[in-house]
Every structure is written in structure tokens, then in C-alpha cells.
Amino acid sequence: MNNQYLKENIATIKQRITSACQRAGRSVEEITLVAVTKTVDSDIVNQSIALGICDIAENKPQEIVRKHDLIKGPVNWHMIGHLQSNKVKQIIDRVKLIHSVDRQSVVDEIEKRAAAHHKVIDILVQVNIGAESQKSGVAIADVKALLNYIEACRHIRVLGLMCIAPFMADPEQVRPYFKQMKAIFDEVKAMPLQNSKIEILSMGMTDDFEVAIEEGATMIRVGTGLYGARNY
Ligand SMILES: *Cc1c(COP(=O)(O)O)cnc(C)c1O
Numbered sequence: 001m002n003n004q005y006l007k008e009n010i011a012t013i014k015q016r017i018t019s020a021c022q023r024a025g026r027s028v029e030e031i032t033l034v035a036v037t038k039t040v041d042s043d044i045v046n047q048s049i050a051l052g053i054c055d056i057a058e059n060k061p062q063e064i065v066r067k068h069d070l071i072k073g074p075v076n077w078h079m080i081g082h083l084q085s086n087k088v089k090q091i092i093d094r095v096k097l098i099h100s101v102d103r104q105s106v107v108d109e110i111e112k113r114a115a116a117h118h119k120v121i122d123i124l125v126q127v128n129i130g131a132e133s134q135k136s137g138v139a140i141a142d143v144k145a146l147l148n149y150i151e152a153c154r155h156i157r158v159l160g161l162m163c164i165a166p167f168m169a170d171p172e173q174v175r176p177y178f179k180q181m182k183a184i185f186d187e188v189k190a191m192p193l194q195n196s197k198i199e200i201l202s203m204g205m206t207d208d209f210e211v212a213i214e215e216g217a218t219m220i221r222v223g224t225g226l227y228g229a230r231n232y
Pocket residue numbers: 036038059080081164205206207221222223224225
């Protein structure tokens with residue numbers, strides 16, 4: 001992979017974001033592009049940072065630990081993968097935002113570790129919007145209960161919701177799921193929560209982020225579109 005390829009990919013993704021925002025009557029400033037760097041060599045990640053990427057995401061805690069010292073420049077780290085409670089301590093002082101909080105046990109662990117670091121950790125609650133048994137995420141019916149549970153945590157602040165839509169050959173087929181996420185997001189925003197500041201809706205990946213933006217995403221997570229296909 002060379003610098004020119006990376007430069008063109010970044011420009012293409014930005015153009016796609018701009019077009020989707022224009023169609024939706026939204027401003028590009030409303031959208032945060034998070035570059036998904038899983039399996040991507042740290043040199044390439046550093047090149048992309050030099051080209052203006054400022055948010056990067058990994059789906060495995062051990063990769064955040066391994067890459068943390070290899071990545072140069074001020075960058076925001078995002079944890080987007082399934083989180084086991086026993087891994088929370090590895091990432092607690094390394095990440096800006098955890099997208100994948102989906103159950104009480106992991107909330108308890110984040111609260112405990114954040115308290116020990118005298119920090120308040122920003123998180124998103126991951127929703128299993130397609131009710132897929134193989135996917136992480138809290139069930140739609142349990143979202144509000146989990147948010148109310150987190151209210152008691154002094155070291156956690158909920159900034160919004162995240163989902164991974166079901167895989168569909170045609171991104172248009174994913175639209176109803178994004179629409180439903182936006183509706184849940186609006187409901188959650190209207191809840192009288194004291195410790196939350198609901199403003200981020202993390203949804204949309206390389207193949208479907210335009211649809212996600214049209215339906216209200218404020219944060220998109222793009223890997224393949226920036227770095228090319230992963231070989232796994
Ligand atoms: C890998 C991954 C992405 C990025 O997927 P692409 O199709 O490569 O853009 C986004 N979100 C999550 C949670 C991922 O694991």
C-alpha cells in the first residue's frame with residue numbers, strides 16, 4: 001500500500017460523506033469519521049494520521065495495547081469490538097470512547113477500573129438492532145434499563161448508541177435498521193438522565209455509511225474503504 005493509494009481512499013470516503021450529507025440536508029461537521037485499523041500495519045496507520053485521520057478504532061483490547069506505542073501523533077482511540085470484562089483494565093487509560101458496552105457486568109468492570117484511575121470514561125451502548133443471536137449488543141427492549149443502570153455509575157458517561165447492522169447485499173436493505181436505531185436514539189435522548197449526554201449515534205461501515213448518514217448517524221466506522229480489504 002502506498003501513500004497515494006491511501007490519499008485517494010481518504011479523499012473518496014470524504015467525498016462520499018459530503019454527498020450523503022448533501023442528500024440528507026446535513027452538514028459534514030456533524031459526522032465524525034472513525035478509521036477502523038484492525039489488522040492494518042502501524043506504519044500505514046501512521047501514514048493515514050499524517051494525512052489527517054484523527055480517530056482510529058480497534059476491535060481487540062490486545063491490539064490497542066500493542067499498537068498504542070507504535071502510533072504517532074495525537075489521535076483518539078476507539079474500542080469497537082466485543083469487550084470481555086477481564087480485558088477492560090488493559091484499555092481503560094488508552095481509549096477515548098468505548099462503543100461496545102452491552103451488559104451490566106461490563107458496566108460494573110468499567111466503573112471499577114475508571115474509579116481506580118480517577119477518570120470518567122465515555123461510552124456508547126451497543127444495540128443488537130437486528131436481534132442476531134451471533135452479534136453483541138443489548139436487546140432493543142433492554143436499552144433503557146441498561147441506561148438507567150449506568151446512571152448510578154459515577155465514573156461512566158454515556159454519549160450515545162452504537163450498532164452493527166445485519167449484513168445485507170444491498171445497503172438499501174439496511175435502511176430500516178438505521179431508521180429504527182435513530183428512533184431509539186431519539187427516545188433515549190428524551191430520557192431524564194443526569195450522567196449522560198446523548199449525542200453520538202455510531203452506525204455505518206464502508207458499504208452502508210451513506211445510508212447511515214441519511215438516517216442520522218453522527219459517527220461512522222470505516223475500515224475497508226480506507227485501507228483496502230482485510231485478508232481474513
Ligand atoms: C471491522 C469493523 C468496521 C469496519 O468495517 P468495514 O466494512 O471494513 O468498513 C466497523 N465497525 C466494526 C464494529 C467493525 O468490527
